[in-house]
Amino acid sequence: MRRSKLVVNCQPLIIPHLQKEVEDLGYRILRKDRTGLTVEGGWKEVMHLNMNLRSASKVLWLIKSFEANSPDALYKEAKKIPWHKLIPKDGFISIQSFVKNDHILDTRFANLKLKDAIVDKMQEENGFRPDSGKERDRTVLYLYWYLNKVYVYFDTSGETISKHGYRKIPFKAPMLESLASACLTAADWNDQKGTFINPMCGSGTLAIEAALMAAGIPPGWKRKNFGFMHINGYDPSLWKEEVAKVEPNLKIKSTIIASDWNGDALKAAEANAKLAGVNHIINFERCSFEKTFVPSGKGVVMLNPEYGERLGDEGPLQQVYSEIGDFFKQSCKGKVGYIFTGNLSLAKKIGLRPKRRIEFMNAKIDCRLLEYELYEGSRKK
Ligand SMILES: C[S@@+](CC[C@H](N)C(=O)[O-])C[C@H]1O[C@@H](n2cnc3c(N)ncnc32)[C@H](O)[C@@H]1O
Numbered sequence: 001m002r003r004s005k006l007v008v009n010c011q012p013l014i015i016p017h018l019q020k021e022v023e024d025l026g027y028r029i030l031r032k033d034r035t036g037l038t039v040e041g042g043w044k045e046v047m048h049l050n051m052n053l054r055s056a057s058k059v060l061w062l063i064k065s066f067e068a069n070s071p072d073a074l075y076k077e078a079k080k081i082p083w084h085k086l087i088p089k090d091g092f093i094s095i096q097s098f099v100k101n102d103h104i105l106d107t108r109f110a111n112l113k114l115k116d117a118i119v120d121k122m123q124e125e126n127g128f129r130p131d132s133g134k135e136r137d138r139t140v141l142y143l144y145w146y147l148n149k150v151y152v153y154f155d156t157s158g159e160t161i162s163k164h165g166y167r168k169i170p171f172k173a174p175m176l177e178s179l180a181s182a183c184l185t186a187a188d189w190n191d192q193k194g195t196f197i198n199p200m201c202g203s204g205t206l207a208i209e210a211a212l213m214a215a216g217i218p219p220g221w222k223r224k225n226f227g228f229m230h231i232n233g234y235d236p237s238l239w240k241e242e243v244a245k246v247e248p249n250l251k252i253k254s255t256i257i258a259s260d261w262n263g264d265a266l267k268a269a270e271a272n273a274k275l276a277g278v279n280h281i282i283n284f285e286r287c288s289f290e291k292t293f294v295p296s297g298k299g300v301v302m303l304n305p306e307y308g309e310r311l312g313d314e315g316p317l318q319q320v321y322s323e324i325g326d327f328f329k330q331s332c333k334g335k336v337g338y339i340f341t342g343n344l345s346l347a348k349k350i351g352l353r354p355k356r357r358i359e360f361m362n363a364k365i366d367c368r369l370l371e372y373e374l375y376e377g378s379r380k381k
Pocket of ligand 1: 170171172173174175176199200201202203204205206259260261262265287288289290304305306
C-alpha cells in the first residue's frame with residue numbers, strides 16, 4: 001500500500017476532542033466530517049495512529065475512490081483493484097460499510113458485491129478464493145458509498161480501537177474507553193493539572209484512562225492484533241519500532257483517586273487497572289462519594305453517576321444529584337468539577353451553574369459533560 005488518505009473515525013460528537021488529539025500528535029487535518037478526520041499517511045502513520053489514539057474508533061486507509069451508480073458498476077470498478085497484491089493469498093476478509101443511495105436498499109448487498117469483486121479477482125490471479133465472514137481479526141475492509149461516490153478502505157484497526165483492552169470486568173453501565181478518554185481531553189486534564197478524582201468510579205474507566213495518559217502508556221501498546229497486520233507489505237519490524245518508542249513512566253506527578261461504595265465495582269476497577277498496568281498509581285477507596293478524600297490544591301473531580309435510563313429510576317437519583325452539588329460546594333473548592341450525565345433535568349438538582357456544557361453521546365443517549373468551576377471562597381473575592 002502506498003501513501004494515501006487516512007480517515008480517523010470516532011463516535012458521534014467526539015470529533016472536536018479527537019481533532020485535538022490528532023493535532024497534538026503532529027498531523028495536519030485535511031478534512032473534518034461529523035465522525036471522521038482525514039489526514040495523509042502510509043505504513044508509519046497507520047501504525048502510529050493505531051498505537052496512540054485514545055478517542056478514535058478506527059483508522060481507515062483509502063485504497064481507491066470511484067463513481068458507481070449500480071451494484072454492477074461497483075463490482076466492475078472494485079474488480080479493477082489489484083487485490084491479489086494487497087491481501088494475503090490465504091487470507092480471510094471481512095467487510096463493513098456505510099451506504100446511502102438509491103441503488104442499494106440493503107447494505108449487505110453492497111458488501112456482497114465488494115466481496116465478490118475481491119474474491120473473483122483473487123481467484124483469477126491466485127487460483128483460489130479467500131474466505132470471508134464477520135470476524136474482524138484479519139483483513140478488514142470498509143466501503144463508503146454515498147450517492148454515486150464510492151470509497152474503498154482497509155480498516156487498519158480491525159477490531160475497534162475504541163476499546164483499550166483492559167476492561168475484562170465491566171460492572172454496571174461502563175463508559176466506552178474512547179468516550180472516557182474524550183471526556184479527559186475535553187476537561188483538558190493531564191499529568192501537569194493536579195489531582196484527578198473519580199468518585200462513583202464503577203469499573204474505573206475514567207481513572208484508568210487518566211492514569212494511562214499520565215504514565216504515557218498508549219492504548220495500542222499491549223495489543224497483539226490489528227487489521228494492518230493482515231495487509232500485504234506489513235513489516236513487523238516497523239511495528240516493533242513503534243512499540244519500542246513507548247517509555248511508560250509510572251512516577252507520575254499527579255495523584256489519581258478512584259472510589260465507589262460498591263465492593264464489586266472496586267474489585268472490577270482494581271482488576272482492570274492491573275490489566276492496564278496502572279493499579280499502583282491509582283488510589284482506590286471504598287466509600288460513599290461524599291467521603292472520597294479530596295487533597296488540597298488544583299485538580300479535577302469527575303463523576304459519572306447513574307442517570308436513570310428506565311422509567312421510575314429518576315426519583316431517588318434527584319437526591320443523589322443534589323448531594324453531589326453539596327459535595328462539590330463543600331469539599332472540592334479550588335477544583336474543576338465535572339458530571340457526565342444523560343439526564344439534564346437530574347443535572348439541574350446539582351444546584352450550581354455549569355460553566356460549560358460539552359455535548360456527547362453514550363450509545364444512543366444524548367449526554368453532557370457539565371463543567372463547574374468550584375471557587376475557593378466566594379466568586380467576587
Ligand atoms: C454509571 S456507574 C459508573 C460507571 C463508570 N464510569 C465506568 O466506566 O465503569 C455509577 C457508579 O456509581 C456508584 N454509586 C452510586 N451511588 C453511589 C454513592 N452514593 N457513593 C459511591 N458510589 C456510588 C455505583 O456503585 C456505580 O458503580
